[in-house]
Amino acid sequence: xxxxxxxxxxxxxxxxxxxxxxxxxxxxxxxxxxxxxxxxxxxxxxxxxxxxxxxxxxxxxxxxxxxxxxxxxxxxxxxxxxxxxxxxxxxxxxxxxxxxxxxxxxxxxxxxxxxxxxxxxxxxxxxxxxxxxxxxxxxxxxxxxxxxxxxxxxxxxxxxxxxxxxxxxxxxxxxxxxxxxxxxxxxxxxxxxxxxxxxxxxxxxxxxxxxxxxxxxxxxxxxxxxxxxxxxxxxxxxxxxxxxxxxxxxxxxxxxxxxxxxxxxxxxxxxxxxxxxxxxxxxxxxxxxxxxxxxxxxxxxxxxxxxxxxxxxxxxxxxxxxxxxxxxxxxxxxxxxxxxxxxxxxxxxxxxxxxxxxxxxxxxxxxxxxxxxxxxxxxxxxxxxxxxxxxxxxxxxxxxxxxxx
Amino acid sequence: xxxxxxxxxxxxxxxxxxxxxxxxxxxxxxxxxxxxxxxxxxxxxxxxxxxxxxxxxxxxxxxxxxxxxxxxxxxxxxxxxxxxxxxxxxxxxxxxxxxxxxxxxxxxxxxxxxxxxxxxxxxxxxxxxxxxxxxxxxxxxxxxxxxxxxxxxxxxxxxxxxxxxxxxxxxxxxxxxxxxxxxxxxxxxxxxxxxxxxxxxxxxxxxxxxxxxxxxxxxxxxxxxxxxxxxxxxxxxxxxxxxxxxxxxxxxxxxxxxxxxxxxxxxxxxxxxxxxxxxxxxxxxxxxxxxxx
Numbered sequence: 012x013x014x015x016x017x018x019x020x021x022x023x024x025x026x027x028x029x030x031x032x033x034x035x036x037x038x039x040x041x042x043x044x045x046x047x048x049x050x051x052x053x054x055x056x057x058x059x060x061x062x063x064x065x066x067x068x069x070x071x072x073x074x075x076x077x078x079x080x081x082x083x084x085x086x087x088x089x090x091x092x093x094x095x096x097x098x099x100x101x102x103x104x105x106x107x108x109x110x111x112x113x114x115x116x117x118x119x120x121x122x123x124x125x126x127x128x129x130x131x132x133x134x135x136x137x138x139x140x141x142x143x144x145x146x147x148x149x150x151x152x153x154x155x156x157x158x159x160x161x162x163x164x165x166x167x168x169x170x171x172x173x174x175x176x177x178x179x180x181x182x183x184x185x186x187x188x189x190x191x192x193x194x195x196x197x198x199x200x201x202x203x204x205x206x207x208x209x210x211x212x213x214x215x216x217x218x219x220x221x222x223x224x225x226x227x228x229x230x231x232x233x234x235x236x237x238x239x240x241x242x243x244x245x246x247x248x249x250x251x252x253x254x255x256x257x258x259x260x261x262x263x264x265x266x267x268x269x270x271x272x273x274x275x276x277x278x279x280x281x282x283x284x285x286x287x288x289x290x291x292x293x294x295x296x297x298x299x300x301x302x303x304x305x306x307x308x309x310x311x312x313x314x315x316x317x318x319x320x321x322x323x324x325x326x327x328x329x330x331x332x333x334x335x336x337x338x339x340x341x342x343x344x345x346x347x348x349x350x351x352x353x354x355x356x357x358x359x360x361x362x363x364x365x366x367x368x369x370x371x372x373x374x375x376x377x378x379x380x381x382x383x384x385x386x387x388x389x390x391x392x393x394x395x396x397x398x399x400x401x402x403x404x405x406x407x408x409x410x411x412x413x414x415x416x
Numbered sequence: 417x418x419x420x421x422x423x424x425x426x427x428x429x430x431x432x433x434x435x436x437x438x439x440x441x442x443x444x445x446x447x448x449x450x451x452x453x454x455x456x457x458x459x460x461x462x463x464x465x466x467x468x469x470x471x472x473x474x475x476x477x478x479x480x481x482x483x484x485x486x487x488x489x490x491x492x493x494x495x496x497x498x499x500x501x502x503x504x505x506x507x508x509x510x511x512x513x514x515x516x517x518x519x520x521x522x523x524x525x526x527x528x529x530x531x532x533x534x535x536x537x538x539x540x541x542x543x544x545x546x547x548x549x550x551x552x553x554x555x556x557x558x559x560x561x562x563x564x565x566x567x568x569x570x571x572x573x574x575x576x577x578x579x580x581x582x583x584x585x586x587x588x589x590x591x592x593x594x595x596x597x598x599x600x601x602x603x604x605x606x607x608x609x610x611x612x613x614x615x616x617x618x619x620x621x622x623x624x625x626x627x628x629x630x631x632x633x634x635x636x637x638x639x640x641x642x643x644x645x646x647x648x649x650x651x652x653x654x655x656x657x658x659x660x661x662x663x664x665x666x667x668x669x670x671x672x673x674x675x676x677x678x679x680x681x682x683x684x685x686x687x688x689x690x691x692x693x694x695x696x697x698x699x700x701x702x703x704x705x706x707x708x709x
Contacts, residue, residue: 058631062530062531223682225634228430230426231427231666232678234423235423279532284627286535
């Protein structure tokens with residue numbers, strides 16, 4: 012055997028061994044190498060819902076920070092994020108690419124109710140985690156039928172419960188008028204309220220109006236609601252229509268108790284355009300620290316977030332709650348990865364995600380904790396009510412825990 | 417009774433919005449025989465320019481006038497650069513080019529100004545006018561007035577000015593017009609410029625109501641098409657009236673016809689159009705197109 016042959020043999024053996032080793036890793040832990048874990052994500056960076064695009068950017072920025080600090084258990088995060096334009100067929104295309112071509116370990120915080128619905132079955136057939144999805148629909152916490160999918164934020168139904176309790180306790184002779192978006196999101200909110208009201212629902216709800224996202228305005232619906240004699244307005248609308256509704260109620264001189272869904276309680280994106288004076292006394296719910304709230308000015312969690320934003324996402328809007336959301340959910344995932352240790356198999360990722368106990372994160376409201384279990388796929392279930400005083404949201408009352416009701 | 421009147425008033429307000437954009441659509445159709453799908457996005461983009469100017473400290477009406485001038489030049493430029501190369505191409509090509517323009521303008525606006533909705537000032541008082549139990553938004557009335565002024569100016573322009581007459585001639589009979597010494601190519605460009613200007617007015621009147629964001633014209637454009645079809649694509653007055661009719665009908669049907677409710681409002685508007693197209697294809701006030709063969 013010549014020396015060249017020996018070298019060739021050694022080389023091919025080496026390559027062969029490396030291949031075997033790689034295959035072994037790939038079989039056990041797709042998307043994971045000794046130095047890296049590849050994570051997939053979709054987000055609307057363009058199109059109708061692109062205001063949410065900043066969430067994806069904040070997450071990417073946070074992972075960059077983690078990588079700069081040495082990664083997690085020695086592995087860096089390779090965050091692959093694609094634009095789906097909030098269009099379900101596009102989401103399917105992008106997710107198939109992530110799983111079948113990019114071979115990511117799992118999906119994380121894919122955004123939107125219709126978009127996540129489109130890949131729900133596929134993910135569970137492929138047995139790839141669809142972790143901490145960015146939507147509050149109730150169907151994401153169904154480990155029995157969909158063991159590979161898990162929600163993150165409080166559900167719309169849970170929030171509806173809170174408003175129901177508030178009305179029952181504080182408004183004698185309540186007559187509730189509802190405006191909701193005619194889809195899963197809107198209906199979830201309405202169901203939550205009705206369940207919370209219980210038998211009283213039929214009597215208390217005097218009118219329900221819907222709108223479609225193609226409607227230019229919702230003026231007609233507001234006029235009808237006012238005319239119904241309602242003294243409580245349950246406003247289940249996305250930011251554009253929420254701002255219109257606030258302005259219109261003021262314009263036609265309707266002064267109900269205004270309950271505004273969490274989806275649209277951004278001061279910058281909704282209340283300011285609608286007019287801060289018009290927004291006075293609106294009630295909504297929170298589970299994150301609002302970065303515009305001076306209460307948190309000297310809070311360590313807020314200061315860290317601010318420093319992070321300045322260093323890793325300087326072009327991000329400091330008044331946008333989306334950036335707090337992205338930061339916080341990314342921290343949630345980091346906790347899961349830490350718990351996984353060296354075993355980043357898809358099974359273990361789901362197992363660890365389902366065993367988070369009493370985790371507090373710096374930008375969650377004090378008292379709000381992340382909890383999951385084998386049968387509890389709703390990580391955050393606590394919220395607090397707040398009233399707008401004309402300048403900012405003022406938290407009041409206790410932390411409400413939906414898992415205890 | 418109050419509810420009926422209030423729904424009619426609110427229908428007129430929304431109808432005015434549809435009508436103002438429909439007016440821009442009709443304008444470009446009359447001047448160049450093109451249905452411009454990018455009209456809404458052009459209006460949205462002009463409104464962002466106005467927003468930038470107002471934020472830079474210009475008084476409202478100065479910014480308003482400046483925006484009209486910029487929109488006119490912008491529309492002119494779009495015709496010269498984008499539309500002219502495909503001028504003689506089949507209709508489908510022009511439609512595709514317009515849709516491309518729509519997507520580009522939408523994305524550029526989102527990229528430059530972000531997708532967060534912004535408040536846009538109204539030149540009219542904020543306080544609503546109240547008569548009995550019916551509330552009239554001051555801005556809604558003002559916007560309707562502005563639309564009517566635009567309509568009247570267009571009427572005068574096309575009826576009594578040399579340029580207006582030349583533009584009409586160029587659109588209707590390019591060959592003869594050229595023989596008369598009218599520069600047909602430029603007339604088409606001016607048509608785009610004027611349509612962009614009318615669109616800019618519509619955008620600035622709509623934005624205080626629906627708020628300024630890159631997608632603000634999406635839904636409105638559908639209704640504007642409906643209004644223009646109803647009133648007739650060849651009749652500016654018809655387009656505005658068509659808008660008002662669509663706005664009022666959709667509100668009344670949504671309120672009083674129980675099984676339709678608010679869920680099928682858009683469907684009603686589209687059904688009305690379908691009926692009009694079957695009974696009177698050129699719209700309520702449009703002229704039937706006659707071609708010598």
